[in-house]
Amino acid sequence: MAIATDAFIDTGSAFSSATSKTWSHTCTGSNLILFEGHFITVAADRTTGVTYAGSAMTRVNTIVSTPTTQADLWYIIAPSTGANNIVISFSASSTCSAASGSYTGAKQSSQPDASNTGTVVSGTTLAVSTTTVADNSWVLMYVREDAGLMTVGANTTYRSGYTAYGSQFVDRNLAATPAGSVTLNMTLNATTNAGGLTASIAPFVVAATTGPAMLLTF
């Protein structure tokens, strides 16, 4: 079963300070996986948890992407379908922008297939490579930059993001086959600091079935 995009939501236009933040994400389809990405404007790990429909999500990675911000990527396999809410909780009041993205056709265990992080200080481009393990995996990235208005580079597809605040969900929009290194690229708005968190999604594979044995008699 091929991986496909489901839905992408961005709350960036509601950039605000909060000790917790809640927004709606509707998951539709089968063999779903949901990702959540957010950043805060302080270089400290303040995220105490992320839930979807009341179920805990799992952190893929976190980075202090610049001297002044921190970014996170979280996921949950088999999220409840329908309109439910994502809730992020912080240990202190934090100015936060957040986004979420879901995919269908994902393997329903042992995710993410692989992950990586990358940062650039005073750069104009950001490239983050991920070495996929399963054949036909998709690679996505939540990326954050300080200057805002970054654009996607080669082999990278924009999914959502409030560009004025410099955070986006992007992916390769293509299954990686055979498995190997996949690089997602961003062109930054200025010479600035940026960081990206990647994850690859292994596809759902229908188990091969063996038909009934045939007894041949002569």
Next chain:
Amino acid sequence: MNLVKVKIVAFGDTDGARYADVFQAPDGTTKEIESTMEAYKALGQLNPKNPTLEGHRWVQSYSDHRYNTATGRLEDGMYSEEGANDHYIVKLNGTQFTVDKKLIVKDILDDTEVVALLGIK
């Protein structure tokens, strides 16, 4: 830059904190309506009943500290301690920042620091 020091009267996610629903109009403007802890906590459960406002789309809800200000919010040009944390919360040009306590002396935040903070988008 001169700032006004205020205090937190209820910490976020506690009873008495500030809970708000944020809605967006078709023209892109946003409107916030105060909510309650009970209503906010219910949003995190399975199959929630999300806030509605005629002619608007619900964007998000959030909780935050309540301050001893007229609005209950930290407003531009104000700063506050945050419990036992070693930082101040300060609000500049509509955005809240965290700054080391040693950077605000006698209610003054150095202009160089203000420029650096406002450079973060």
